[in-house]
Amino acid sequence: QVQLVESGGGVVQPGRSLRLSCAASGFTFSDYAIHWVRQAPGKGPEWVAVISYDGTNKYYAESVKGRFTISRDNSKNTLYVQMNSLRPEDTAVYYCARGKAGATMSFDYWGQGTLVTVSS
Amino acid sequence: DIVMTQSPDSLAVSLGERATINCKSSQSILYSSNNKNYLAWYQQKPGQPPKLLIYWASTRESGVPARFSGSGSGTHFTLTISSLQAEDVAVYYCQQYYSTPYSFGQGTNLEIK
Numbered sequence: 001q002v003q004l005v006e007s008g009g010g011v012v013q014p015g016r017s018l019r020l021s022c023a024a025s026g027f028t029f030s031d032y033a034i035h036w037v038r039q040a041p042g043k044g045p046e047w048v049a050v051i052s053y054d055g056t057n058k059y060y061a062e063s064v065k066g067r068f069t070i071s072r073d074n075s076k077n078t079l080y081v082q083m084n085s086l087r088p089e090d091t092a093v094y095y096c097a098r099g100k101a102g103a104t105m106s107f108d109y110w111g112q113g114t115l116v117t118v119s120s
Numbered sequence: 121d122i123v124m125t126q127s128p129d130s131l132a133v134s135l136g137e138r139a140t141i142n143c144k145s146s147q148s149i150l151y152s153s154n155n156k157n158y159l160a161w162y163q164q165k166p167g168q169p170p171k172l173l174i175y176w177a178s179t180r181e182s183g184v185p186a187r188f189s190g191s192g193s194g195t196h197f198t199l200t201i202s203s204l205q206a207e208d209v210a211v212y213y214c215q216q217y218y219s220t221p222y223s224f225g226q227g228t229n230l231e232i233k
Binding site: 035044045046047050059061062095097100103104105106107108110111112113 | 158160162168169170171172175176181213215217220221222223224225226227
């Protein structure tokens with residue numbers, strides 16, 4: 001069965017950095033685009049970034065461009081996001097989500113999420 | 121950027137009755153070359169991630185009950201639950217994947233009347 005498990009969240013001060021990971025299993029990881037989607041407390045989801053199946057193409061939301069970097073290691077079936085210069089408005093549950101085959105920018109499987117809190 | 125607007129924000133429907141949720145995009149999300157609408161619907165229950173229900177505006181995801189259906193084209197879309205069950209209580213979101221940033225609606229909170 002498809003599983004996505006995020007880790008690396010926590011409490012961090014504004015301006016600091018954090019790296020999240022997403023471990024995938026139950027499918028051929030290297031065949032799929034994978035996304036990061038976040039959800040602030042009490043708000044709707046917000047798409048953050050996507051990386052293509054082979055890592056060659058990456059796209060970001062304007063709100064994180066230049067601060068966040070998405071990457072993947074297909075040999076380890078793992079997705080990452082390096083988050084720098086964190087701001088209080090980055091506080092959210094961060095989900096990794098698989099791009100659906102054939103409708104790649106919709107999300108057919110999601111992890112349970114990891115909470116990032118940016119606060120002094 | 122494409123803005124997605126859902127209506128209503130909240131909806132209370134009796135068990136067994138029809139529930140209808142609307143979603144409007146600020147520009148057309150119909151791609152003319154393949155005649156597909158780049159719209160998905162998700163269901164989110166408390167403490168859980170969103171779950172994909174519908175993609176291409178009207179294609180039901182595998183395992184999703186037939187009482188869920190999607191319709192619409194261009195800029196106006198609808199999610200219909202034909203006969204509301206207790207387990208359908210959730211927040212529902214539409215999402216466009218026509219262009220980045222892939223934006224969601226603000227959500228519709230569906231409750232039992």
